[in-house]
Amino acid sequence: MEFLMLFWVFFQIGLFTIGGGHAMIPLIMEKVVAEGWVSEEVLIDFIAISESTPGPFAVNIATYTGTVVGEAYGGFGYGVLGALCATFGVVAPSVIIIVLVVKLFSRFMTKPSVQEVFTGVRSSVAGLLLSVFATLFITVILGLSSVWDKSEVGFDYIGFIIFAVMMVAGNVKIKGKKLHPIAIVLMSALMGVLMYGFIPS
Amino acid sequence: MKTSIIEKLKIALRLAVIFFKIGLFSFGGGYAMFSMIEREIVEKHKFLTHSELMDVFAIAESTPGAVAVNIATFVGTKKAGVIGGVLATFGLMLPSIVIIMALSYVINQFRDNKWVNYLFKGIRAGVLVLIAKAVISFYRNMRKDWFDFVLLIGAFCIAFLTDVSVIYIILGTIVICIFIILMRNVRMKRIGATTKDIYVRETGQPEATDSDDPVQTNNDTADKEDVE
Numbered sequence: 001m002e003f004l005m006l007f008w009v010f011f012q013i014g015l016f017t018i019g020g021g022h023a024m025i026p027l028i029m030e031k032v033v034a035e036g037w038v039s040e041e042v043l044i045d046f047i048a049i050s051e052s053t054p055g056p057f058a059v060n061i062a063t064y065t066g067t068v069v070g071e072a073y074g075g076f077g078y079g080v081l082g083a084l085c086a087t088f089g090v091v092a093p094s095v096i097i098i099v100l101v102v103k104l105f106s107r108f109m110t111k112p113s114v115q116e117v118f119t120g121v122r123s124s125v126a127g128l129l130l131s132v133f134a135t136l137f138i139t140v141i142l143g144l145s146s147v148w149d150k151s152e153v154g155f156d157y158i159g160f161i162i163f164a165v166m167m168v169a170g171n172v173k174i175k176g177k178k179l180h181p182i183a184i185v186l187m188s189a190l191m192g193v194l195m196y197g198f199i200p201s
Numbered sequence: 202m203k204t205s206i207i208e209k210l211k212i213a214l215r216l217a218v219i220f221f222k223i224g225l226f227s228f229g230g231g232y233a234m235f236s237m238i239e240r241e242i243v244e245k246h247k248f249l250t251h252s253e254l255m256d257v258f259a260i261a262e263s264t265p266g267a268v269a270v271n272i273a274t275f276v277g278t279k280k281a282g283v284i285g286g287v288l289a290t291f292g293l294m295l296p297s298i299v300i301i302m303a304l305s306y307v308i309n310q311f312r313d314n315k316w317v318n319y320l321f322k323g324i325r326a327g328v329l330v331l332i333a334k335a336v337i338s339f340y341r342n343m344r345k346d347w348f349d350f351v352l353l354i355g356a357f358c359i360a361f362l363t364d365v366s367v368i369y370i371i372l373g374t375i376v377i378c379i380f381i382i383l384m385r386n387v388r389m390k391r392i393g394a395t396t397k398d399i400y401v402r403e404t405g406q407p408e409a410t411d412s413d414d415p416v417q418t419n420n421d422t423a424d425k426e427d428v429e
Contacts, residue, residue, distance in 0.1 A: 014266045023333040026360060027367045048324045051306060051331055055224045055297030055368040058267035083302055091290055094266030098274040099286055101260060109260045113215045113382050118263035120309045120378035121371060123349035127356030128370065134361055140325050147362065162326035168221040170330050185327050192323015193316060
C-alpha cells in the first residue's frame with residue numbers, strides 16, 4: 001500500500017507541475033509532509049541534495065523521497081522499490097501527456113490561446129513559490145510551524161546570517177556568471193559547520 | 202515513410218544513451234539543461250533543427266511535469282515512437298536514480314552525528330537562498346500584465362494563509378485564464394473582429410499557414426519564450 005501511495009502521490013505531483021522542477025516544490029511540500037513520510041526540515045535537505053546532484057530536480061527529489069520512505073518501511077531493498085515507485089510516478093504523467101501531444105495535439109499546444117493559459121499558470125506558480133519561501137523562512141529562521149503558530153519566536157540568528165550572506169553572494173556576478181547552486185549549498189554547509197559548531201548560542 | 206521496428210529501436214537506444222549523458226552531466230534541472238540538450242540533439246546528432254527544438258521547449262514548458270523529462274519524451278516519441286519516448290526518458294532518469302540512492306544510503310549512516318547536523322542546518326539556510334532565486338527567476342520570466350500580478354498575489358495569499366491544496370490553486374488559475382480568454386474573444390467577435398485579428402493581436406504576427414507538420418511551422422510561439 002505504501003508503495004502504491006508513493007506512486008500515486010508523485011503521479012499527482014507530476015501531473016500538477018507546470019513550469020519545470022521548481023514549480024513542483026509547493027506541491028511536494030504539501031503532499032509529502034501531509035502523508036507523514038518526512039518532516040518539513042528533512043524535505044528541505046532533500047531539496048538541497050536534489051539541487052546539487054546531476055539530473056532533473058524533479059526526478060532527484062522523487063527518487064530521494066522514495067528511497068527514504070521505502071527504507072523506513074523495511075530496509076535497503078524496499079528503498080530501491082520506493083525510489084522506483086516515486087520516480088516512475090513523477091514521470092508517468094509527462095510521458096503519457098507528451099506522447100499524446102506528439103501523436104495528436106502538437107498543433108493545439110502551440111496555439112496562442114493555449115500558450116496564454118500556461119503563461120497565466122506560471123504567474124500563479126511564482127506566487128506559490130513565494131509562499132513556499134515565506135513558509136520555509138518562518139520554519140527555518142523563526143522556528144515557528146506556520147503563520148498561525150502563536151508560540152514564541154525562536155529566532156535562529158546564525159541561520160539568518162548564512163541566508164543573508166549567501167543571498168548577497170548568490171547574486172553577485174563573477175565573470176558574468178552567478179554562483180552555481182552547488183556552490184551555494186556547499187558554502188552554506190561549511191558556514192553551518194563553522195558557525196553552529198564554534199559560536200556559542 | 203515508415204521506418205522499420207529495428208530501425209526505430211536503434212534510434213531509441215541511441216537517444217537513450219544521449220539522454221543518459223545529459224542526465225549525468227547536467228546540474229540544476231530543466232533550464233540548466235537547455236544548452237546541453239541543444240548541443241547534443243541539434244549540433245552533434247542532428248535529430249532536430251534548432252527551430253524544431255525551440256518548439257519542443259515551448260511545449261515541454263507548458264505541459265505538466267519536469268521540463269527535461271518532457272523534452273526527452275518528446276524527442277524520443279517524435280523520432281522513434283512510444284518506445285523511443287520511454288527509452289529516452291529512462292536514459293535521462295537512470296543516472297539520477299543511481300546517484301541519489303547511493304547518496305541517501307551514505308547520508309543515512311551519518312544522520313545522528315552532531316557535525317552532520319550542523320552541516321544540514323547550514324544547508325537549510327542555503328536552500329532558502331535557492332528558493333528565493335527560483336522565485337526571482339520565475340518573476341523575471343513571467344508576463345507582467347496587471348492580471349498576472351492579481352494571479353501571483355492571489356495564489357500567494359491562498360497558499361500562504363489557507364490550507365487550500367496547490368492542485369486547486371493551479372486548476373483555479375487554468376479555469377480563470379480560459380474564462381478570460383473566452384470573454385475577450387467573444388468581445389472581439391462582437392465588435393466585428395475576426396479570429397484572425399484576435400490571433401494577430403495575441404501574437405503580433407500574421408497567422409501561420411496550415412501544414413501537415415505543425416511543429417515545424419509554429420516558430421512564432423517559440424520565439425516568445427524566454428529561454429535561459
